Amino acid sequence: MEELETFTQLPIRMDPTSKAVSSTSSSRALTEELATLNQLHKALLTLESPVPPPPVPVNQKRSAQITKLRESGNGEFRKGKHQDAIRYYGLGLQMALSRPLWEPSGLVRDEVAGLYANRAQAHMALQNWVEGSVDAEASVEAKKAGNAKAWWRKGKCLMEMGRLEEAKDWVGRGLEMEGNEADLVGLQKEITEKMKKA
């Protein structure tokens, strides 16, 4: 960092009407940063208060909507309309991921983990192993511990695609995370048997 009393004057200009900041320099980092800044500025302008509220009291409206979308997805899934279920879960994901960035990230993780895991299940019901595996991995990324279902689902998808080595690796990692979850142990056995046959 430079000295505290000084700073480097950057070649940036603000457009008087749109209030967007742009730069005359060709530095990529600067251009990217300014794009993020403009985005954040726009997001701040939609707020009622001048500054983002502290993260803790969360706006309940969006949470309720997300829960509703997930419930609809679950309903469709139970009826066997997997395509519709996937659509609902997708909408819920969009809703959850478009939360303003200053809202608690733990909350986003929780919501997203559930939605991705459910969508993975719906994809698996349609035998879309690739989508199922990617969604399950995303769910695990959002919530590593206490998410045995998602671990199991990705393992299953990999196994179905014949990627036994990867599946074994993955389930092994899942077992480290989840302890001896019965479903995962079962899946591991299944994979080892398949590997012996191959």
Added chain:
Amino acid sequence: MFDIDWVGLSVPFAYIAVLVGSLITFSSVYRKRKAAKSATLAPWFPPHLQRNIYLSLLHDEPAEGQEKVPKVPDSLLRAALLRRAVEDINRIIQIRSAKQACSTLLQRGSVGDDLWQRFQRAEKEMEEELRDVVMEANALANNWGQSIFQSANEIAANTVFRKRLDEIQAQTESEKQWWEKRRNSIKNEFLKEIESEALSAPPKTQTSKVSSDDDAILVDSPVVNDKGSIRKKKGKK
């Protein structure tokens, strides 16, 4: 009785004066050199881009030829300050995670004193920077100083998390293509197998052996590919 021998006494006094004087000179010269040396050490972090943007906006001066610049709205300044706070959070995380490693390495003598000094300077500067941001925040909005770093913390965490998710979701296309190819090859092999079985039905035992060999080759080759993809994924993390 009290006849002081001033000349004789001046000798020890002169001795003390010279001693103290030389000590003072040494210490001041030494400190100056040390300060100069630490000032020339490379900074721990690269230039603080967000801070520069914020201050550039704050001190916007008219460029040559222009008479005045449009006034930068407060909302934009707040956004810029928030960006600066987010970058500070990233830096604090870096410092915290580096501290333990740094001090251990220093104790073992694996790294030089220079590195430690650079580190400590970065730490001190970070403290100043945080104080400065809180002050600026309070100036821009009432009591914002209390919550700006909470917000910044969530922004930093959310940004990292979303990037990771995007990376994972971006795999879908290539994985799909791979799976499409693989499924087709499995299908073709399967068809071939059926055909060959249909052609040479009588000597059943032999053909089935051959086809099982084919199978083994088929299963083997994608597994090799998979290993490659595992490594790639690990590298990304």
